[in-house]
Amino acid sequence: MDGLLFIGDSLCDSDMFYLSHFLTQDRFTLLAQEKITLLVSSMEKGRAWKEASADEVISTSQYGVMDKLKAFGKPDEAYRQVLVEFLRDRGVRRLGVPFRFPAAIYQHLCRDFQVTVLDSPVSRWRAVKTLQEQDAIRSSQKACEKAMRLAVDLVASSESRGENLFRHGQPLTSEQIRSSIEVALLEEGCEAVDTIVAGGVAAADPHARGTGALPANAPIVIDIFPRSKSSRYFADMTRTVLKGEASLEVKEIYQAVLQAQIVGLEAIRAGISGNEVHSRVVRIFREQGYPEREGCGFTHSTGHGVGLEVHERPSLSEAGDTLEAGNVVTVEPGLYYPEIGGVRLEDMVVVTAQGSKNLTNFERKLVL
C-alpha cells in the first residue's frame, strides 16, 4: 500500500481530525504515507498551515482546479482530476481508503489506482488514548461534573407538589435544567449537542431528551456528554435522581443498576473482552430478577469508548473486542420500564493493566 486516503470534513470525520488536527466544516483530502499531506482549497491553505499538524499542505489551485472547472464544467469532476494528479505526484499506485470513503470518488479512483477498502485502522489507534488525550477527556469530565452539580442542585432545591416539581412557584422543566447545563458547559469551553433531562415515563426511552414539567416522586435521568471546543474530546456521565417519595420498586431498580455498575466497573481490566464485561452485567441483572425482555429492562449495551466521538471503540457489548490499557470507556447499565421510566448510572474510566481508573467523581444518590 502506497498510502491511505481520506476525503471528508474533519468536523464530522474524527479520523481526519485525529490525523491532522485541522478542523473545518468544508471537505478536504488527507493522504497518510510516511508523512501526512493535506489537499485543501486555496482559501483554507493559510489556516491549515498554521493550525494543522500535517507535514505538508497543498492547495487545489496548485493543480489548476479553476482551469479544470472551466474544462469539465462540474466541480466534482474537476476535483477528481486534481486528486488523480495529486496522488500520481506522490507515487501512489496502490491505495487504501476507509470504510466510509465517498463511494463516488472510490468508483472513480478504481479506474486509475488499485484501491482497497479497509476497516479504518485509525479508529483502532484512536481507541487507545495517550496521556495527553486522557488529560483532555479529564478536563471535559470536570466541566461535565460542574454542570451535573448545577442540575442536581436545581432538582434538590425544587419542591415536590402534587405530580410535579416546582421552583419559585413555577414548574421545573427539562428545558430549564438543560439550559443551565448548557450555559455552564459553555463557560467551561465545552459544547453539548444533546443533553438528556428526562423524568418519569419519558425516560423509559434511553435516548429521549425530555421536555416539559418534571415529575415529583419519579426518577429523573440526567445524561451529559460535553465536548471541549478546543481539544474536541468528549466526556460522558449519567446520574438518576428523584425528589419526593421513591416507591419501593424504584428504590429496588436503582439498587440493581448500582449493583450492575459496580460489577461492570470491577470487571474492567486490559485483556478482558467488552463482550465478557457486558455478559457479567447482563447476568447480574438476571440474578437480581431483571431479565431481558423485548423493549424493556436492560435495553442497551454496557458501555462504549469515549474520545473525539461520544461513541467510539471499544464497545462493551456483544460485539465488544478485547480491552487495552489506555482505552477510555463508559460503564452505564440502566433499566427501563414503560410504566415506571428509567434509571441509568454512567461513569467513565481509563482501562489499566490491573483494572481501571474512574474519571468520574460524583456521588450516586437517588433521593435528594
Added chain:
Amino acid sequence: MDGLLFIGDSLCDSDMFYLSHFLTQDRFTLLAQEKITLLVSSMEKGRAWKEASADEVISTSQYGVMDKLKAFGKPDEAYRQVLVEFLRDRGVRRLGVPFRFPAAIYQHLCRDFQVTVLDSPVSRWRAVKTLQEQDAIRSSQKACEKAMRLAVDLVASSESRGENLFRHGQPLTSEQIRSSIEVALLEEGCEAVDTIVAGGVAAADPHARGTGALPANAPIVIDIFPRSKSSRYFADMTRTVLKGEASLEVKEIYQAVLQAQIVGLEAIRAGISGNEVHSRVVRIFREQGYPEREGCGFTHSTGHGVGLEVHERPSLSEAGDTLEAGNVVTVEPGLYYPEIGGVRLEDMVVVTAQGSKNLTNFERKLVL
C-alpha cells in the same frame, strides 16, 4: 431505480435529516422509495417512531442482527447481511446511492444489487426552501442579529488606548466577545460551532477565528453562523467594525466591499447563474482598483446557500449554477491584505422571481 439508499448519521448527513427529521449521532439506514423507511437499532426504534417523519421504522433486531453477529463475529458483516435482507424484502434490485455513501458498503452491495452512484438529488431539493424552511432560517437570523448587536456594542463601548481596545481597564479579547455571542445564541436556542472575531492582520485569513487582545484603529471581522437546535437550520452574517481612527486605506477598502456587496445583492434574481453574480462582484472590485492576486484581495467566492448546512447549494462562484426562487444565499464579498487585515460584509437573502428579499436587518457601519 427501485430506491435510493442512505447510510450515515443525521447529525453529519443533512440529506438524511432532511428526508427523515430524525436526529441521531449513531449510524442508521434510510431507504427512499414511494415512502421513507428507516432501519435503526432496536434501542433507537421508539424514539425514531416518535420523532421521525418516516413512513416506516424497522429495527435491525427484526432481521436478527444479534444472531448474525454471533454467526459472523464482525458487527459490520452482520449489518451488511441485515441490509441485504432488508432491501430484498422491499423489492429492491436496482439501487441508487449518493456521492458520499460509504465505500465499504457500496462494494458489498454491488455483489447482490445493481448499484448506481448518483449526484445527490436531495442536496438539489434542499437548495429550494419551502416557506416553513425560510421561517426557520429567519428565526436563526433573528438570534444571529441579537448576538451581533451584543458583539458590536462591546466593541463600541470599549476604549481605544495605544494599540489595543480596553473595557473596564482590561484588554478586550476575541474570546470575550465570542463567549458573549455564544451565550446569547444559546439563550435563543441556537448553537455556534465556530464564530469569527478576528481583528487586524489576523483577519487577513478569512477563516481565522481570532484570539487574544483586539486591536484599536483596525478593522475587526465578526462572522456569526448559528444553527437552531430545534429546527437545525443555520443563518449566517458578517459585519466589520473598527474602534478608534480608521486609515484612509481601510476606509476605501470598506467602501469597495460595500459597493461590491450592493452590486452582488442587486444582481440576484431567479434565472441568473451564481457564476454571473460572482463575476459581477469580481469585476466591480477590479474596477475599483482591487484586482485578484494569489492569496490576497478578494480570495473567496461571493456566497453560498444556507440551510441545514452552513455551506450548501447553490454557490455564488465560478462553479455556480442557475439560481431559483426559494434559494437562500449569502452575499459576502471581502478584501484581505496581510499587512492590513480583512474587511467582509455578509447578508443573507431569499431569491425571488424579480430579485431577492434581504433577511438581514443590521446596519453596515465601520467606525463605531
